[in-house]
Each structure stands twice: as C-alpha cells, then as structure tokens.
Amino acid sequence: MSSNSRRRPTHRKGRATLTRESVGTAALDFLGRHGPGELTMRSLAAELGVSPRALYNYVEDRRDLITVAAEIFESRWTPAALDPSRWRDDLRAFCRDLRAHYRRHPGMTTLALSENVTPARHPAMLRNVDALIGVFVRIGLPLRDAYRACMETIRMVAGFVEFQDAPHDRPPAGLDAADLHASPPPWLTVPDGEDLPHLRRIGELDPESPDTLFEFSLDVLIDGIAAQVR
Amino acid sequence: MSSNSRRRPTHRKGRATLTRESVGTAALDFLGRHGPGELTMRSLAAELGVSPRALYNYVEDRRDLITVAAEIFESRWTPAALDPSRWRDDLRAFCRDLRAHYRRHPGMTTLALSENVTPARHPAMLRNVDALIGVFVRIGLPLRDAYRACMETIRMVAGFVEFQDAPHDRPPAGLDAADLHASPPPWLTVPDGEDLPHLRRIGELDPESPDTLFEFSLDVLIDGIAAQVR
DNA sequence: ACCTGAACACCGTTCAAGT
DNA sequence: ACCTGAACACCGTTCAAGT
Numbered sequence: 001m002s003s004n005s006r007r008r009p010t011h012r013k014g015r016a017t018l019t020r021e022s023v024g025t026a027a028l029d030f031l032g033r034h035g036p037g038e039l040t041m042r043s044l045a046a047e048l049g050v051s052p053r054a055l056y057n058y059v060e061d062r063r064d065l066i067t068v069a070a071e072i073f074e075s076r077w078t079p080a081a082l083d084p085s086r087w088r089d090d091l092r093a094f095c096r097d098l099r100a101h102y103r104r105h106p107g108m109t110t111l112a113l114s115e116n117v118t119p120a121r122h123p124a125m126l127r128n129v130d131a132l133i134g135v136f137v138r139i140g141l142p143l144r145d146a147y148r149a150c151m152e153t154i155r156m157v158a159g160f161v162e163f164q165d166a167p168h169d170r171p172p173a174g175l176d177a178a179d180l181h182a183s184p185p186p187w188l189t190v191p192d193g194e195d196l197p198h199l200r201r202i203g204e205l206d207p208e209s210p211d212t213l214f215e216f217s218l219d220v221l222i223d224g225i226a227a228q229v230r
Numbered sequence: 231m232s233s234n235s236r237r238r239p240t241h242r243k244g245r246a247t248l249t250r251e252s253v254g255t256a257a258l259d260f261l262g263r264h265g266p267g268e269l270t271m272r273s274l275a276a277e278l279g280v281s282p283r284a285l286y287n288y289v290e291d292r293r294d295l296i297t298v299a300a301e302i303f304e305s306r307w308t309p310a311a312l313d314p315s316r317w318r319d320d321l322r323a324f325c326r327d328l329r330a331h332y333r334r335h336p337g338m339t340t341l342a343l344s345e346n347v348t349p350a351r352h353p354a355m356l357r358n359v360d361a362l363i364g365v366f367v368r369i370g371l372p373l374r375d376a377y378r379a380c381m382e383t384i385r386m387v388a389g390f391v392e393f394q395d396a397p398h399d400r401p402p403a404g405l406d407a408a409d410l411h412a413s414p415p416p417w418l419t420v421p422d423g424e425d426l427p428h429l430r431r432i433g434e435l436d437p438e439s440p441d442t443l444f445e446f447s448l449d450v451l452i453d454g455i456a457a458q459v460r
Numbered sequence: 461a462c463c464t465g466a467a468c469a470c471c472g473t474t475c476a477a478g479t
Numbered sequence: 480a481c482c483t484g485a486a487c488a489c490c491g492t493t494c495a496a497g498t
Contacts (some may be wrong), residue, residue: 015474018462035342041491052491062491110340113392114267123424130426147432148446159389162397164345194353196360198367204378216358216378216458224454248481269474282472292472379483 006162015049020058021049026067028105031069035170036107037153041065063115070112077101082131086136088222091135095157095218102161106169107160129154149225156221160214168210245279250288253278254298258335261299265400266337271295292418294373300342304355307331312361314368318456321365322448327386329444337390359384361408370459379455386451388443407418 008015009185024047030039041062045052081145082090102109112119120126129150136146187205192195240247256278259271271292275282289295309327314318332339342349350356359380366376419433420426 017366040489042411042489053465053493056492057462107344109272109393113396114337114344116397118397123421126420126424126426126429130429133428133432143428143431144435144438146428146445148443149450151443152447152450155389155393156386158393159385163339163385163388166343167348172455180465190356191353194356197357198363198376199356199360201373202363205374208374213378213381216375217382219458220379220382220451220454222239223457224450224452227453227457228449234476263476273468283484284482286473287481 006203013207014114018048018050018054018058019204020068022056023058024065027065027069028072028108031105031108031111036111039111047154048108058135061123062156063117066112066115067117067121070117070119071122072123073105073185074120075109077125082135087135087139088226091153092218093130093223094132094222095153099161099165099214106161106166109163112164132210138224139226141225145228147227151224152169153221156217160217163209164213187216231264235331248278248284248288251299251302253285253288254302256296258302258338259297261335261338261341266341269341273413284342290335292416296342296345297351300338300347300349301352303335303338304352307358309356309358317365317369318452321383321452321455324362324413324436325383325448326444326453328384329388329391329395332388333395336391337395340392340396358392365456369456371455375458379458382455383451386447390447394440394443 008210016022023044027044030044030047041055042052044065045055048055055065059068077098079089079094082094109119120129132150132153133143133146136141136149141149190200246252253274257269257274260274260277271285272282274295275285278285285295287299307328309324310320312324339349350359362371362380362383363376366379367373369377420430
C-alpha cells in the first residue's frame with residue numbers, strides 16, 4: 001500500500017526527475033544530434049543540467065548507458081507488417097524504413113559494438129525479428145534459412161548505414177562538400193601512372209546518390225533470398 | 231649526392247629506429263592482439279619502448295596513426311585472381327579470404343570509421359577493387375552495376391566480420407563461453423509470456439557456427455548478383 | 461534518496477628542455 | 480634530429496560530504 005501510494009516526485013529543482021529511461025533517451029537523442037565520440041558522461045550530464053556523478057544513480061557506467069540507449073532505439077523501430085503474397089515489395093519497404101531508422105541515430109550500432117553491448121534486448125525488437133522470420137518461412141525457406149535471411153537482412157541495412165550513410169551524412173571535418181557527394185568517392189580516384197581501367201571509367205560517370213546505391217543492394221538481397229527458395 | 235649517401239641510422243639506443251610505417255605497422259599488429267579500445271598513444275609507445283611524445287615525430291595525431299595502420303592493412307590484402315568463367319566459385323573463395331583478412335585485425339574497420347578515416351588509400355587496394363569490378367563487367371553487368379556489386383561485396387564481408395565475427399571472436403568480459411557459441415544467441419532467447427513461435431523453434435535447433443552462416447550470406451550475395459545480369 | 465564537488469587514474473597533445 | 484619529462488585539458492569513475 002504505502003509503497004504504491006507514495007509516489008516518486010516528478011520534478012526536482014525545477015527540472016524533471018531523472019530515471020534510467022529518461023537518461024537513456026537523452027543519450028539516444030544526443031546521438032541524433034552529435035557524433036558518438038561526443039557522447040560522454042560529462043557532456044550528457046551538462047545537457048541534463050546535473051553533475052556527472054548524478055548519472056551514476058541511474059546507470060551503472062558508460063557501457064550501461066549505451067545499453068539503455070540501444071534498447072530504447074530498438075523499441076522505437078515500428079516496421080510495417082509484411083504480407084507474404086507480395087513479400088518482395090514489402091521487404092523493400094521494410095528495409096527502406098529500417099535504414100531510415102538506423103540513420104536517425106548514426107553511429108548507434110558502431111558505438112554499441114565498440115562498447116560490447118549485445119543488441120536485441122527489447123521485446124519489441126524480438127517481435128519484429130520473429131515477424132520477419134515468419135515471412136521467410138511463409139515464402140518457402142526452411143526455418144534455419146529463414147533465420148539466416150533475417151540476420152542477413154538486418155546486417156545488410158545496418159552495414160549500409162554505418163559504412164555508407166554515416167560518413168556521407170556526417171562528413172569528417174576538412175573535406176569539402178563536393179568531394180563527399182562524388183561517386184566514386186575521392187578515394188577511388190585513380191593515381192597518376194596506375195592502370196586501373198574500370199575505376200577510371202567509373203570516375204567519368206555521373207555521381208550516384210546513396211539512395212540508388214541502396215536500391216541496388218536491395219535488388220541483390222531480395223533476388224538472392226528468392227534464389228534460396230527451393 | 232650527400233643527401234643520398236648519408237643514410238638515416240637504422241638503430242638508436244639498441245632498438246630499431248622508428249618510421250611512419252613502422253609505427254603504423256605496430257599499431258596494426260597491436261589490433262591483432264588487443265581490442266581497439268586498448269590502442270592508445272601511450273600503450274603503443276610503451277610497447278615500442280619510447281615515450282608517448284616520440285610517436286608524434288612520425289604521425290600527426292591518433293587519427294593519422296589509424297590512417298597509416300589502415301593503409302598497411304589494405305596493402306596486406308593479396309586476393310587470388312578471379313576467373314570470369316568460374317566466377318561463382320572464385321568469388322566465394324575471394325570473399326572467404328577477405329573475411330579471414332579482416333578477421334586478423336578485428337575492429338580495424340569500425341575504428342577507422344569512428345575516427346573518420348576514409349578507406350581505400352593504398353594502391354594495392356585500388357588494384358584489387360579494379361580487378362573485382364572487372365570480373366563483374368566480364369560476366370555481363372553494366373559498368374555502374376559492376377561498381378555497385380563490388381562495393382556490396384566488400385561491405386557485406388566487412389559487415390559480417392564487424393557485426394558477427396568480432397563479438398564472437400572477442401567475447402565481452404562477463405559472458406561465459408557456452409552463451410557465446412549458441413545460435414540463436416542468448417539475446418534471441420524468448421522471454422516468458424511472449425508468443426514468438428519462430429524464435430522459439432530456432433532456439434531448439436542445433437547451434438550454428440559463424441562459418442556456415444557466412445556461407446549462407448555468400449549464397450545470397452552470389453545468387454543476388456547473378457540475378458542482376460541481364 | 462539524491463545531489464554536489466573534489467579527487468584519482470587515465471587519455472591525447474603540447475611545451476620546454478635535453479643530447 | 481630525435482628524444483624525455485612535465486604539464487594541460489580532457490575523460491570515466493569514486494569518495495566524502497551535503498540537503
């Protein structure tokens with residue numbers, strides 16, 4: 001009784017009371033605005049208007065903070081349903097949406113990885129994964145292959161965002177915009193004296209947007225998965 | 231004349247003279263033995279038997295150090311030639327070899343990414359990329375698709391190593407070995423009260439090795455690329 | 461119960477000085 | 480030319496003390 005009726009105060013000294021979840025949400029939203037390297041206990045505390053020490057009342061340490069942020073990140077992913085009868089189109093839309101989701105917090109995956117945070121802790125994530133596996137089963141994949149295809153799908157999208165979109169969306173300081181939107185990227189410019197005929201010809205093509213590159217990756221993924229159905 | 235005949239000493243105080251390349255090599259090899267988070271200017275200097283300040287005579291800063299390490303990493307990748315007439319088998323072997331190469335220095339890609347180091351700086355890397363594009367052209371892909379397929383191939387392998395192999399090969403402290411080699415991983419264990427039929431059945435299958443999972447990814451990739459040939 | 465401020469052991473980087 | 484050692488501004492984390 002008393003433990004239920006006596007509620008935690010919702011405010012303290014003019015600002016909202018911190019909770020484990022509010023701290024994690026703040027960390028996640030911080031990642032939407034700044035690079036992962038800028039997320040420190042001190043900078044987050046400053047943004048919340050408390051001392052760094054205060055955060056340790058809600059998370060165990062920096063690794064735990066990132067764990068909470070990753071969980072909230074997963075809970076915010078609400079994909080559309082997948083209809084097995086038109087799975088190709090639906091899977092394409094599903095992946096486009098997942099890409100947009102990852103892209104909202106660039107570096108989240110890499111950060112969790114570098115901090116040894118294991119993903120898929122949130123029930124919503126498990127439900128989404130289960131549904132994706134279900135579609136692959138329905139189109140005729142054996143259960144094990146359906147699981148593999150699910151992992152491959154998520155890994156492809158996450159890899160595309162981390163390796164392709166993240167550097168594109170948050171250019172490293174000291175590179176001008178023209179270089180960044182070029183395709184092939186400047187690092188594929190052929191050095192003098194090298195005989196690299198294909199790269200040379202690609203350099204002469206119109207630059208390509210990440211979006212059309214992503215569509216090609218989707219073509220490969222979807223056709224590749226379809227080929228596993230026997 | 232004199233600037234050529236007067237060579238740099240190869241040793242100093244009993245240890246080999248440092249160079250930009252030897253420092254980068256040391257950093258790369260350090261990544262083969264320790265996690266990326268352990269690679270600091272101070273720890274690397276200690277391993278080389280010099281003061282941290284000494285490294286700054288050869289690299290500009292930590293980011294530059296990682297740039298050099300990444301270049302040497304690329305120069306060490308010596309893939310076998312690809313024969314267009316049996317491109318499926320050759321591409322499979324090519325990717326297995328590339329995976330092994332990445333795996334020798336887990337975290338190299340993620341580290342370069344988090345430090346905003348742009349990849350593909352070494353001429354050897356450019357030659358390998360050009361050759362891979364060449365095979366895709368020879369099997370009938372338009373040049374632009376050949377370039378896309380090349381990027382997709384490398385990104386798939388890099389993503390697999392960083393997201394799948396790296397956590398597997400270097401388990402986070404505090405997880406026992408049994409959990410790690412399970413498939414599905416422990417984070418896909420179905421919580422009580424949740425109705426996730428497919429995940430539940432997958433949990434009952436025999437655990438799967440990363441190697442067979444990688445072969446499935448290769449099946450999807452190769453069949454998917456083949457489907458783009460018209 | 462939850463906070464602050466000082467402190468500790470790290471880190472990257474720079475300065476001044478040695479040889 | 481290349482090094483060392485001290486120093487500075489950071490970081491994560493902990494301690495002791497406040498309210």
